[in-house]
Amino acid sequence: MSQYDGQSDGSAAAPATPRPRRFVGRLTRLTLKELREILRDRRTIITLVLMPLLVYPLLGVVFQKFVLTLPGRNAKYVIGYGDRRAHFMLASFFSQAEQQLHELRKEGEWPLPPQDQSQMELLTDFIKHGDPPLEQLVGEGAFDVGVRTRPLLDSASGGPPGQPRFEIELVYQRESPSSMAVLQHMQARILAWQNYREQLRMLRQYLPYLPAVGGSGLIGLAREESLREPLQLRFVNVPNQSRDVYGISLATVIPLILILMTITGAVYPAIDLTAGERERGTLEALVAAPLPRMALLFGKYVAVVAVALLTAVVNLVAMTITIKTVGLGQALFGQSGLSLQSILLVLALLVMFAVFFSAVLLAVTSFARSFKEAQAYLIPLMLLSLTPGVMSLLPGTRLEGTLAVVPLINMVLLARDVFAGEAQWGYGMVAVVSTALYAAATLAIAARIFGTDAILYGSSGTWGELLRRPRKETASPTVPMAMLSLALIFPLYFAAQGTVAGGGLNSVTRLALSAILTALLFGGMPLLVAVLRRVRLRSAFGWRRSPLLAYLGATILGLTLWPVAHEVYLLGKKLGLTSFDLAYLQQFNDHVRELALAPSWLFLAAMAFSPGIFEELCFRGFTFEALRTRLSGWGTIVVSALLFGVFHVISSTLATERLLPSTLMGLILGWVAWRAGSVKPGILLHVCHNGFLMCFALYQLGRFGRIAIVERVLRSLGLRSHTVLEEVEHLPTPLLLIGIIGPLIGFLIVYLATARRGENQSAPQEEPMTG
């Protein structure tokens, strides 16, 4: 044992003042330590590597031997013909093609899909008078495959000899295993027949050089058989319209398996880094270090996400190899099989999913005081996760409406659509954004739980304390509070707006509901969070006194910014940020006209005042105040503007054109809020901006009659009262000048009005409060 004498370094009297280190660097090292610890544990390796190596080959065999062969065993299938010609053209060569296929099989030259190894009993049916269209019959499952002919353009003139005069349409349903089985059965025979026809055609070229009579086999056939027309095929996939659960889409099973495996990969690290840490007795030492709990948790979170992603990658690779080896690509994912693009897109979705679910796991396991307790919590969670996952397997379930914001279901459905090559990016974006917000909110909850008294010292702390309002009032909301608030607002607004829009309500009710909804969600949610977490309301929403001149500047900006916003909107369209066409625009304008039938005050309240006030309280108030506690001035402005922009894309029926103008408005509103140190001038700016445009819309609709002076002003600006702004390519020069000069004046006034307080921007919380 060493002796301590003479070891003094004389440093004890002074406080340890460690050299400041970069926070990000420490976070990285924290994450690396967590990863090192996790990856050294052989239990991680088992879930990471061994599970996929065992599961996918096993699943491959199951899929091949059972699922895909099930429809072929003693099953009857119906081919529905749309016309007699189709039946004649196809049925007449099927017997011949069958024989050719038989020959080719014997020679082992013809690869067969697995389901073709069984005998299929094919029934023939025809569309009768009064029946619905062929697509509907296939979609509803009355026919497994529908066949019809369509004359080609040159069929009237007869076309060149040997060229097809008709196109055969094969209507099928990719989601239905039986439809896919019949389609592949038919394809195999059509291909065999075309192969046979090609051989005959080649032999015919040599007939003049062969003996005049006799011959056997193909040569004989080539002499006797007249060449049929080649078949020109067209494949038409129809969506499932059946209410019956007659089959589960295998393309949906794959993403579900991938997602479940990704969860499995994240479970162990999540438990080990939270409950495990507490059980080992290392958690106390960790939270006794001078690092925010959120930072500690974030390091663990990144480590869990990393392990989940590693699991996802290993699973994806194992699945791809299995599918390629077993040859299930086309059977599972249609004609194009499993493409590299699909794999990469699904990997991106798995990243999103890992980001979300790792946060959920950490939130749940942070509650646990031991490994066992965490496992007990996770079993119900896994079962809960399975339920929406299995729901998404049901035929007819689509990624649209409210489902786009339902966690887990949205990711499974999006992954299924990506695999099927049918993903709709609009709803996909909703799914991705909502998932990211849920992840942020869940992480915020986890940070509240992780390392608290109740968890750390289970016996002395209580759960009540965890949920109890803080004893002391705080001045500013935190970033987790803002994320939680946005994560609640986003899906609720999306779902409620869809319900209001599609509820068959009249314009008055819709406008009233829209105004109330905006107020309740954008005002009410942050208010609820602020009250529950005991944040001083005035400072939580940035409700401070501001110089009077700042209001003047904000008003000028509100009235004159729209030409700039319009030009930015056009720029977005030029950059390809276009999600709707002129028909949609027409529909949108009709919608506005319909709403404008309501009383003008209600129209303005719903379209100008409610969004102007409550969106500002949410984005430049609560969110802004939370962000400024962690970010620099510009960081706060940019992040809040991006959130504002993305929200407007989502809330306006996924109109990507709104991304740039809304983000620009967010930047300007953020700058005004920062300069003024208050949300109030921004509210005025927002209300003026929306109000001016809505008043113009009402004027165009003749709600105020035709006012001579307004008409004159419009004419002098190069506009007419019936001009639809969205359809204008570029605004007339006088308007553009107003759009440049007006905002410049507005900016200058706001800048000068706030010049004195601008010197003290670093301490906005010290602003004097009104009242």
Added chain:
Amino acid sequence: MIVVHELTKRFGESDEIVAVDRISFQVRPSEVYGLLGANGAGKTTTLRMIVGLLTPTSGYAEVDGVRSDQQADDVKRRIGLVSTSAGLYQWLSPREMLEFFADLYGMSAEQTAVNLARIADVLDLHSFLDRRCSTLSTGQKQRVNLARALMHDPPIMLLDEPTRGLDVVGSQVVFDYIAHLRQQGKAVIVSTHQLDEAARLCDRFGLLHRGRMVEEGTFDELCARTGCNNLVEIMMRYVRGDEALRESVTA
């Protein structure tokens, strides 16, 4: 310098459980303060409030003029905590773990290397510095824990029952360690059940009973005030007092 003023902690839905009740004391640099008391007396809760791991219901703890309920991170930076239940990261080596904690406290790589070498000498860690923590003996693990608390060279050390579960040799390591801390000029609070050793090591004592500071002073002061000959007798007096009270209530 540690100042504890009217520190109180209540638990329960309506704060019905009083864990620590308005205790006050001070610990100066180069002083070892023994926080004594039976199980449940409130020793550990007090230490946790001083570090900022628990928020006091009322009162405060101040370290070098910084209150733990207001600037917890600043306080944590000044304190080294050796907890009774502290564990190690099983899959890391002591070196990796000590470097990790040094990093958490914002130390540079150079500082870390210097401190690690010094502490490894002091606590004789060299022979197992690169072995997995899961393979260490109980005594070795405790030595790593003592090293962890000292890695950032804090002026204040809080040791919560540092000898629990250790044999004679292991305990001696801890006692030598405490003596070393005093020599380094650190203000040390030790919570322990080994009262004889505490009497030998500590400069002053605070005796906690049912969350209250019932006695405080040097060994001689306590003996003079209570008429007892040692710390065990003093503590037993309060425990027996409780029993007598209970019996009278039952009667």
